Amino acid sequence: MATHAPDTLDMLGKEATFDETRILGAFQYVHSDTFLHRDKTFLPRDPAAWSACNFLGTINNRGCATYWLNIIQNLGDSKISYLVTLDPPHTPEHTLLKWRTSHPVPSVAASKASCELHQIQGKRGLWFFGVYQGYGFHANGLKTGMVIADGMLRRSCSIRDNPKYMVPTWPETGARLIVTRFFKSFIQTGCIILLEDGGTIFTFQGTEKRCSLKVSLRVHNTQFYWKVATRADIGIADAFIHGDISFVNKNEGLLNLFMIYVANRDLNASAKRGWWTPLLDLSSAKYFIGHVSNRNTLTQARRNISRHYDL
Structure with missing residues (x-):
C-alpha cells in the first residue's frame, strides 16, 4: 500500500490489526498550503x-x-520563473494554483516505528511503503519500494541508512583529482566505476568496443587516492590489501580489472605514461631514490652479515 500512513489506516478501517494501528499510527503529519506562482519576492x-x-x-x-x-x-526559459512555495506568510502574487499537502514529521516515535515495520510487512499479504518510512523525500520512497519489491520476491535487500560521507584531507582531495583525471583520459574501452562510501560515484566509460567488461570498486578510505597518486600500481595493490578498496564482484572483480588494464594498455601503447602512472612521476622518483640509497655495496653487505649472524 503506497499511501501515507494515516490514509493507509483509513483504508484498512476496522480490519487493521493491533500492530498495524500501533506502528502506522506512530507516523505523524503536518499540513501545508502550497502555491504555484511567479512571485520572485520569495x-x-x-x-x-x-x-x-x-x-x-x-x-x-x-x-x-x-x-x-x-x-x-x-524548463529552460529563465525570463519567466515558476515557483512552488509551502506555507508562505501571505498569498504570492501571480498565483496560478493552490492546494494542500501533507508531510511526515520526523520524530523519535516515527524512528522507532520504522524499526518495527518488519513485524507487519507481508503479513496478511499486505506490504506498506512510502516516504514516511524515511525523511519524507522521494528518495526515501524509492528505497522503501526497493525493499518491499525484494521482500515480495523473497530476496534479501541491504540499503544503507545514514551513510557517512567521506571527507578527504586536502592532499587526498588533490590526489583524487589527479587519479580521476588520469582514469578519464586512460580508459578508452571497458568501464571502471568507483563507489565511495557515502554515495559519491565516479564512472569511467570508454568509447571503444574492444572490451565490454565492467568493474565496480568500493572506496572505503580516501587514502586509496593518495596511495595511487604517489605509489602508482603498488599503491592500488597496497590499498586493496589494507581494505581501502574492495570489489563488488568478489569472484571476478580483480580479474576484470586486469583485463580492462590490458585492453587499455594496448590502446595506449603509443602513450609515454603507463598504467596508474601518477602526475609528475612521484612514484618513479620515490622508488628510484630508494633504490639508489639501498645499493648493495660491500660495506652494506658486511654490516648486514654482522647484524644477522654471530661471526
Whole structure:
C-alpha cells in the first residue's frame, strides 16, 4: 500500500490489526498550503543566489520553502520563473494554483516505528511503503519500494541508512583529482566505476568496443587516492590489501580489472605514461631514490652479515 500512513489506516478501517494501528499510527503529519506562482519576492534578492530550493525566514520565527521549478523541471526559459512555495506568510502574487499537502514529521516515535515495520510487512499479504518510512523525500520512497519489491520476491535487500560521507584531507582531495583525471583520459574501452562510501560515484566509460567488461570498486578510505597518486600500481595493490578498496564482484572483480588494464594498455601503447602512472612521476622518483640509497655495496653487505649472524 503506497499511501501515507494515516490514509493507509483509513483504508484498512476496522480490519487493521493491533500492530498495524500501533506502528502506522506512530507516523505523524503536518499540513501545508502550497502555491504555484511567479512571485520572485520569495527568492533571494540576488539572482546569483537562486537555487532549486530557497528558504525564507519570517518575523514570527516561521519559515517557508520555495522551489524554483525552472531548475528542478529543466524548463529552460529563465525570463519567466515558476515557483512552488509551502506555507508562505501571505498569498504570492501571480498565483496560478493552490492546494494542500501533507508531510511526515520526523520524530523519535516515527524512528522507532520504522524499526518495527518488519513485524507487519507481508503479513496478511499486505506490504506498506512510502516516504514516511524515511525523511519524507522521494528518495526515501524509492528505497522503501526497493525493499518491499525484494521482500515480495523473497530476496534479501541491504540499503544503507545514514551513510557517512567521506571527507578527504586536502592532499587526498588533490590526489583524487589527479587519479580521476588520469582514469578519464586512460580508459578508452571497458568501464571502471568507483563507489565511495557515502554515495559519491565516479564512472569511467570508454568509447571503444574492444572490451565490454565492467568493474565496480568500493572506496572505503580516501587514502586509496593518495596511495595511487604517489605509489602508482603498488599503491592500488597496497590499498586493496589494507581494505581501502574492495570489489563488488568478489569472484571476478580483480580479474576484470586486469583485463580492462590490458585492453587499455594496448590502446595506449603509443602513450609515454603507463598504467596508474601518477602526475609528475612521484612514484618513479620515490622508488628510484630508494633504490639508489639501498645499493648493495660491500660495506652494506658486511654490516648486514654482522647484524644477522654471530661471526
